[in-house]
Amino acid sequence: MIPISQGRTRRATLAGAVCALLVAGTALTGCSEDPNEGTNGVGRLPADQIQSKAQKAAASVGTVRLHGTVETSGRAYTLDMRLKEQGGIGSVTAQGQTFRLLRVGQELFLKADAAFWGKGSGGGESDSKAADKLAAKYVKVPKDDPSYTKFIGFTDKNVLLSGLLTLHGELSTDGHHEQGGVRTVRVTGDDGAGGTLDVSLEGTPYPLRLVRAGEAGTLTFSAWGADFPLEKPSKDDTLDYGKQLPAS
Template identity: 55%
Template sequence: MRTRKSALVVTMCAGLAVTLTACGGEGGKDPDAGTNGVGKLPAAKIESKARTVAASASAVRLSGNLVTKGRTYTLDMRLKEGGGTGQVSTKGSTFELLRVGKDLYLKADAGFWAHQGGKSGQAGSGDAAHKLDDKYVKVPSGDPSYRRLTGFTDKKVLLDGLLGLHGEITAGDRGELSGVRTIRVLGGEGGEGGSLDVSLEGRPYPLRLQRAGRAGVIRLADWNKDFKLTAPDKDHVLDYGRQIPAGP
């Protein structure tokens, strides 16, 4: 009789396991089914893998807000080895950047140049500003602005500087970004050291970064998606002739 009852319990558990939590077991759907498997790894290993695949990628698109030295930048940049292109905004000013190899170009409207010239005492007149309106200006490599602006167009510099989390790294919730399943890793207690959403599909690329100290949120997309990167026509390039105003 006891044997018959045991057999009956086993049969009931087997039948219910399809739709309910199994009797005495975990049951349910495997959260890692159909994923790349990184969700099973320790949190620190997930972050390490995400940084590794990001560093090896040939191209990426970064967009969002970045706070550095008390200043907020809104950027939308496409980057790859050898250069980058896109738009940056800060304090009401917007400008475009294009870097091809070591050559860096800046393009903005007359209002931008008039504003920057007014602060620096250079090119602030209407005539000078209009000459630069929507023209590419080649930034001299020796100009103080060159190094700062180049940083926005350098894939390695940006990724190395952005992707690090601070404090003890722990695993957070699973979620979804633009239809892609993700897992979040957190830095510090409660994510105070930043957070990183890592793809659970394909290669474990980082897809969203919340910087430590609420210093901005960056989306990362178009991994390995190539794009053309060519210098502007000479007819669209003006020689500034002196230092670029220090405003950008």
């Protein structure tokens, strides 16, 4: 007959071994472990409250970097932008052309090569000269130009994030994950069809990764609260083309 104390010890050892096998074999945390232990605690909340806390965290800090793809109005854009309350700076790629955007206050500047401005597209010598003039300069975008309305949203932190950080449909949680070495909890809309949002479990519950509904792009967020310089380009590096930019 095995003494009671030895039996308890053997059962405890066996339970620990089973738990270790489950964790190692399936990457699950469980058994006696709390996956939210040592975190900011948002993983214990209902999905709608996690989304709300992520939205409030994003709104509460002045700066962020976002990188990834966005599809809007039938066109795909690849963004790498740093944003703050006063403006933003970064690069945008669309239809194989990459250009830089810079906004300071309400002034928007666009910088691109001659090909972006239409050189080599068969527009004639005058168009080619105009493209050369615009190339490699920060061109001030007139407020009446359609490009101003189209692109200024990519440089506006509040407008951009308020439109992005809302999932569609019924919200639920989809376990614990990792983004850039940071533990996250994932929230989904309609089991992923309405988008997914990874929220940091470490420190402030910032959003770290967003997959938009309808395969409309994936964005990652980083450098929350990290300041960066933002100023208008020098006069030598700026060109004011007038009331409307040439077609490109």
